[in-house]
Every structure is written in structure tokens, then in C-alpha cells.
Amino acid sequence: MASISAVLPAYNEEAIIAETARAMVTVLRDLVDDYEVIVVNDGSRDATAARVAAVAAELPAVRLVSHAVNRGYGSALATGFSAATKDWIFLTDGDKQFDAREIAGFIPEMQDADLVVGVRQPRRDPLPRRLNGWGWNLLVRLLFGPVARDVDCAFKLFRREVWEAVQVESGGATFSAEFLVKARRAGFRLRERRVTHLPRTAGRATGARPDVILRAFRDLFRLRLSLPPRTPPATALAAYGRVPPQGGGAEPG
Numbered sequence: 001m002a003s004i005s006a007v008l009p010a011y012n013e014e015a016i017i018a019e020t021a022r023a024m025v026t027v028l029r030d031l032v033d034d035y036e037v038i039v040v041n042d043g044s045r046d047a048t049a050a051r052v053a054a055v056a057a058e059l060p061a062v063r064l065v066s067h068a069v070n071r072g073y074g075s076a077l078a079t080g081f082s083a084a085t086k087d088w089i090f091l092t093d094g095d096k097q098f099d100a101r102e103i104a105g106f107i108p109e110m111q112d113a114d115l116v117v118g119v120r121q122p123r124r125d126p127l128p129r130r131l132n133g134w135g136w137n138l139l140v141r142l143l144f145g146p147v148a149r150d151v152d153c154a155f156k157l158f159r160r161e162v163w164e165a166v167q168v169e170s171g172g173a174t175f176s177a178e179f180l181v182k183a184r185r186a187g188f189r190l191r192e193r194r195v196t197h198l199p200r201t202a203g204r205a206t207g208a209r210p211d212v213i214l215r216a217f218r219d220l221f222r223l224r225l226s227l228p229p230r231t232p233p234a235t236a237l238a239a240y241g242r243v244p245p246q247g248g249g250a251e252p253g
Helices: 017-029 048-058 073-083 100-106 108-112 127-144 160-165 175-185 210-226 233-240
Strands: 004-010 035-042 062-067 088-092 115-120 155-159 190-195
Touching: 004 017, 004 073, 017 035, 017 048, 017 100, 035 048, 035 073, 048 062, 062 073, 073 088, 073 160, 073 175, 088 100, 088 160, 100 108, 100 155, 100 190, 108 155, 108 190, 115 175, 127 175, 127 210, 155 160, 160 175, 175 190, 175 210
Parallel strands: 004 035, 004 088, 035 062, 115 190
Antiparallel strands: 088 155, 115 155
């Protein structure tokens, strides 16, 4: 069984981050022998860092990594992924809108995949956020072709070499789209799996802020203009001694 690094980005999540980190430890220790939980405190102005530090003192598998100032969701993910030391990286948010136990269903999928991406069905967010998400996924598909049905779903499991092989420039909300677009173009195999999505019970979402949205559109169109031609799968994966099956990764349904 592969080892797993769980990455939890957090911004002003003092009310729930400690519970989320502890729950993640409980889930992983029942699944694998070697694991770590990395909480990335993205310049929170509340007691998020203190809450995580207290959990880390109690549970050595928990690690706190902090940004001195808020740098954005994508930057928090990049910091966490780069800090990961295990074979596979698991991403979920620190706001507890997912049931971390469902990672157990993702692990078997990794036998034939390099990334397993969650699909929120149904998505338990307010209507404006659901509409924004539908439009965003449609735009990504129009610009880049099939990528994933739920590009921004914060429930992903992937091999660490995927992160090491792609270079993501966006530090904001376009991070996940750019990561998946580049991973698929590099020939990595992607599968999708339904995940339960829960209503937010604490903290405050920032994805609908006008500045976040404008930055996301700017980064997405910049990516479209700068993206190089498709890389042959064998070229991208040769360094890892693996060549994907003919036809590349599985197309989203």
C-alpha cells in the first residue's frame, strides 16, 4: 500500500480546522501505515495556526505550514503539495464539506490511474455558487476540451510525480483547472468518482469575491494563450519508467 500525504488548505477556519485535521488522521491510520496530514495556513487572521499547532503537538503526523500573508487558494495548494513527502497526495479542504472516509473508495482506482478526481453530486452550496461552478466548468471545457466534470472539486488523490511533472503558474482559483489541464496534456491517466458534498457549517467561502473571480478569468485566459502544444505521453512519463496505455487517460463521462 502506498503512503499518503493529505493536504488541507485553510484560511480563517479556526472553528473547524482542528476537528478536520484530527478526523483526517483517524481516516488515514485505518487505511495506510505511513501517512502525514499537512495543514497549510494561508495567512489566516484568526486562530487557525494556533489550533493546528495544538493538534500537531498531540498528533505527530500533523504538520503546520504557514504563509505570513494570504497568498490565495492555489498558492496554499502548491505549498502543501511541495511539502508532501509520501507516495500519493490527497487534497481536501479544511472546511469539512467532504467526508474524508470516502478516500477509501479512491484508493483502488489508483491501480489504473495517476489521478482520481471527485465529482460533487449533488453540490451542497448556495445557488449562486452552484451556478458559478457550472459556468466555470463549461468555460474550461470550451477552452481546453474534456478535463474533468468537476474541475474544482476539493477531493483529489494523485501520485506525487504528477505534481513534480507539471508546472502550475496560477496562485488563485484557476490552480485546479491548470493542474488538471497540464496533467492530462502530459498523458497522466485520470479517473473520476462521485463524492458526498456537505453544507458548510463554519467559516466563510471566498471564491465568490469579485477580485477572486476576476483573477480566475485572467489566469484562465492567460493559460489558454500560453499553453504549448500537447506533449506526447511517453515524453512526460519516461522519467518515471511508465508509459500510459494506448489512448492516454480515461476521458471524463
